[in-house]
Amino acid sequence: MKKLGLTIFLISLFTVIVVIVEKGTQNIVYGATSNSTSDIQLMARAINGEARGEPYEGQVAVGAVILNRVKSSQFPNTIAGVIYQSGAFTAVSDGQINHPIAENSTVYKAARDAMNGWDPTSGCIYYFNPATATNKWIWSRPVVKTIGKHKFCK
Amino acid sequence: MNKVKDWISRLKKGHMLSVIGVFLLIIIALGIILYQKQREARQVSENTYNMAFYELVDYVSNVETYLAKSVISTTPEQGAETLTNLWREANMAQTYLSRLPIESQELENTQKFLNQVSDYSYALSRKNIYDESLAQQDLDNLENLHNYSVELQNTLNQLSEDINNGRITWGELTKKGKVAFAQQVSTESKDGFSNLEENFHQYSGLIYDGAFSEHLTSAQPKGLTGENIDEEKAKQIAIDFIGQDKIKEISSLGVSENAIIISYTFSIQTNENENINISISQKGGHVIYMNYDREVTSEIISQEQADQIGKDFLTQKGFPNMKETYYLTQSGIMTINYAYNQNGVIMYPDLIKVKVALDNGEILGIETTGYLNNHVERDISKVKITKEQAKQTLNKKLNIESEGLAYIPTEWKTEILCYEFKGKVEDTEFLVYINAENGREEDILVIKDTPNGVLTM
Structure with missing residues (x-):
């Protein structure tokens, strides 16, 4: 049971990191494309x-x-x-x-x-x-x- | 010793080995993801650069073809068509050239060549529209430009071979940092593009009726009259202009040597600790500009009042007979354009701009380069057609609201005497300019009322 708990914890940590990395790149794209300004x-x-x-x-x-x-x-x-x-x-x-x-x-x-x-x-x-x-x-x-x-x- | 044994046994108990294993897996997975992301990003930029480059090759090849055609074309119709195509192709070539990952100074002459071919062909196509055939000088110019375009095309073909073979990669050209190393590997790539620039070492530019003509960079200002003054005198003019009583401190920012109008600039600190900059011309001691910025929180002065404040200010500073033409309000500051009014004829090139604060009517800035570059007393006797004749050319739908004579500027710093008709078609306001010498429709401006003021497009 302990092992399972640890694995779940690690997998969620991993997902969080991936989400952060993804978000980082998305932000750059968002900033560059959203300025439909004069x-x-x-x-x-x-x-x-x-x-x-x-x-x-x-x-x-x-x-x-x-x-x-x-x-x-x-x-x-x-x-x-x-x-x-x-x-x-x-x-x-x-x-x-x-x-x-x-x-x-x-x-x-x-x-x-x-x-x-x-x-x-x-x-x-x-x-x-x-x-x-x-x-x-x-x-x-x-x-x-x-x-x-x-x-x-x- | 016991402590270490204890620690290892604790590691085993807590399944630390598998923990370390999972961590390693995570790091490897992250590494793969990042690597792929980076490769994707690099691929996107490589594709963009390749596209720009191959577009450039195509457009330059078309420029070469149309230049060849323009030299041998004999009828104005064919000439106009060829030159209009040339204008477009050269303009597109210039656009794609500037998208390559090469710093502007490496390709400035190539850029100038394409810009001038584009602009020059536009100017010539206008000649053709008015049925004027090209002069021998123009044909010689076109032939000369054609020779340059052939060389440019050859270099580009060589470059595209290098790119296709992988001898030149965009990655090397965009590499930053680690300067010594980057330079060693990328000399071949860099050399490739400096060959492009090499073609234009002899190219001295063109003089013609257009915005990028060579003569514009050295045009002498007509309104800059008077004797040369020294810095002390300039300082006194600056102090008088701002008003001695407002000044806490004045310091010199030196003389601008390499400008068309040589000037002394001063930084002034007011009693309210605002920072004003003012620039005085060496020749004649004219105020070129004055400017400062402060927070304006209320807008209690109307447009008409601001107009009058600006006009009184100009009269007091030695610019009488100025008429307001446009205005624009931004953050409580109104910028008003004034043009010189010579006996009812508006001289649009003689332009002065004044900034008025709408909370207390204070003058925040003035800019006189238009006036200094162009102002002379004009001879208005050139008018050859009557106002009624000029009206014949107007669109019949135009509901005329006002009419008058005006000098309008061209992009190549000449001016045209025109009848100015202001009128409405449906809800849109227009200004139409009819040449007072030959009746040509010279320009049409659309007046746009924006929330901040009036703009012409």
């Missing part, structure tokens, strides 16, 4: 993932870079295309982009300002954090401005 929400999410701790100006600047890329011939021509381009934003690679943003939050207002034409970067299409950037190539770009922790360049 461009501004998508941009707010990107800003949140990329520049949450930055001054307001730096948040508008990240939004402006996304829009400058849309306008540039060297990048895709839509906001979603630019944001989800391979390796373009770490907030996309690590899944922070799936974090929903409330409409009255600061990053949402920053996204709105960028959409309305405020561009603190004067037309930049790249930025990097000098403290963490590992890509040598990025240092060769002409820097226009430093806002908060980010250097913005052409």
Whole structure:
């Protein structure tokens, strides 16, 4: 009887673990597919993932870079295309982009300002954090401005 | 010693051996499940990349064909058809190129080539629509583009052979971490794609009437007048603009060197500890933008009042004759667009945006780049057709509510003098623009009333 009890206990433990693992993967899919939201929400999410701790100006600047890329011939021509381009934003690679943003939050207002034409970067299409950037190539770009922790360049 | 013996006997009593066995089984089962999940996920992404790649190969091959056709086509009808196809195929090729797991800077010239082919063919197809035949310059351009497309196609064919033989795998291209190791195995894969980019080393871009034309990246701002100023002077302008009495502290954020409009930016701390950023152009000391954000909790100011507050502010700051065109409210902040009004003609390119807080009417931001890029006094004598003639072209269902003259901007930074007709068809509001020189229907905007304001689509 003892053996049976133990086996049942172990089997249930096993099921719980499997359920947790399954749920984990399901959550990722859910987050990625459920955002049938507009461009501004998508941009707010990107800003949140990329520049949450930055001054307001730096948040508008990240939004402006996304829009400058849309306008540039060297990048895709839509906001979603630019944001989800391979390796373009770490907030996309690590899944922070799936974090929903409330409409009255600061990053949402920053996204709105960028959409309305405020561009603190004067037309930049790249930025990097000098403290963490590992890509040598990025240092060769002409820097226009430093806002908060980010250097913005052409 | 006794303790150990005791422990082993206790293990036996509690059937610990079978417990350990079951645990091992669980771990193995979990391992298999995780491995399968991971393989599934990798397969999904490999399939997506393969699909994007093979679509790209097909679209580029079509681009090559249509470019070849466009060079030898002689009638405007055939030309327009070929160029419209080219526009679509190049646009799709560009879309699939950007879905490959390769970082943007590795393929930026390939991307630019496809974007410009797409945009250029669109611009040329418009010429054909108006029965203008292509100039020799255009034919030369198309031939040149065709040569590039042949090379691009060859490289892609080589790449697809490498992918089919397994010499290049997407797994290697997406590998992250362990940099030294990853680089050693993936050089072949990386090289394959840098060959793609290699084709465009000589490609210098195109100048034409389109949004991706090369000349747009270096266009000189027309409204940026005046002498160069130094940082001290710029700081004084910033202080005067915000108001000395509001400022607790002002600090410089430096000069932006590589921008089209070189500017000094300052960070200002107000007495209420708000943080305002303001940017002043080196040439002429114009305010390019001012911006800050604060919580706005109540909305007691109406749209009309906010319009007036914005207009008074602009007049006081040296921008008289500005007319409000659109507005948008978000979280208690109204962003109003103003266009320059020259004797009743609305200059839409001369655009200034103002943010007004709806709790106390405070100005939270201003953005003047449209105005600085475009503002000059225009010669309105170019009007060749009368308003009545222009009306003839309108859809008869359009119920006209207002009419006037306006300059509208094109995507390639020129402007067109038009008659502007605002009207309704059933419940939808439209703005229709008829060219005042040749009577062409230049643009139609749909006005959408959203809960937050008025938007044009």
